[in-house]
Amino acid sequence: MTAKEQVAEIVTDYLGTGAIFLVDVAIHPGNRIVVEVDSAEGVCIDDCVALSKHIESKLDRDVEDFELEVGSAGLTSPLRVMRQWENCIDCELSVLQTNGIKETGHLRAVSPEAIRLEVIRMVKPEGAKRKKPEAQELTIAMADIKQAVRVI
Numbered sequence: 001m002t003a004k005e006q007v008a009e010i011v012t013d014y015l016g017t018g019a020i021f022l023v024d025v026a027i028h029p030g031n032r033i034v035v036e037v038d039s040a041e042g043v044c045i046d047d048c049v050a051l052s053k054h055i056e057s058k059l060d061r062d063v064e065d066f067e068l069e070v071g072s073a074g075l076t077s078p079l080r081v082m083r084q085w086e087n088c089i090d091c092e093l094s095v096l097q098t099n100g101i102k103e104t105g106h107l108r109a110v111s112p113e114a115i116r117l118e119v120i121r122m123v124k125p126e127g128a129k130r131k132k133p134e135a136q137e138l139t140i141a142m143a144d145i146k147q148a149v150r151v152i
Contacts, residue, residue: 003027003033004025004026004027006059007025007027007033007035007055007059008022008025010054010055010058010059011025011035011037011051011055014051014054014055015037015051019039019040019041020037020038020039020043020047021037021038021039021081021083022035022036022037022081023036023037023038023073023080023081023084024036024080030067031064031065031066031067032066032067032069033055033066033067033068033069034069034071035051035052035055035068035069035070035071036071036072036073036077037051037070037071037072037073038072038073038081038083038084038087039072040087042072043072043073048070048071048072049070051070052068052070055068055070056068075150075152076149076150076152077149078147078148078149079093079148079149079150082110082112085107085110085115085148086110088107088110088150089107089108089109089110090106090107090108091106091107091150091151092104092105092106092107092150092151093105093106093107093117093148093149093150093151094148094149094150094151095115095117095140095145095147095148096145096146096147096148097140097144097145097146098143098144098145098146099144103117103119103138103140104119104151105117105118105119105120105138106118108137112142113141113142114139114140114141114142115139115140115142115145115148116137116138116139117137117138117139117140118135118136118137118138119135119136119137119138120133120134120135120136121133121134121136122134
């Protein structure tokens with residue numbers, strides 16, 4: 001088991017199926033461990049401190065020294081795990097696709113395969129002189145999404 005998998009297992013065992021969930025574990029040069037967690041209600045500093053203490057109690061600094069950073073996924077951080085996507089239903093997102101097209105709209109549905117995004121397009125109705133805003137739903141495959149962030 002790699003150090004990343006070991007830390008991820010320690011975190012998921014501690015968090016269980018509660019409101020707070022693991023987003024990412026990264027191990028950087030110099031043995032700097034960065035743990036990112038999230039929650040629909042937000043993550044407070046006390047939760048991060050408790051998790052940090054738990055992780056430190058499970059790892060042995062005498063065997064290998066490390067630097068540990070535990071934090072929450074920020075509002076402007078890209079969405080990475082399904083629970084983050086589910087928490088963003090009815091929120092406004094900016095989605096950058098792998099083909100370079102950027103769409104901004106409200107997330108209406110999400111599945112492991114695709115998302116449904118409601119966007120506003122300016123459409124000229126037949127016989128009209130001016131364009132009018134019209135809501136359209138786009139289905140975007142998860143494989144086609146390079147990055148998605150909440151719009152504040």
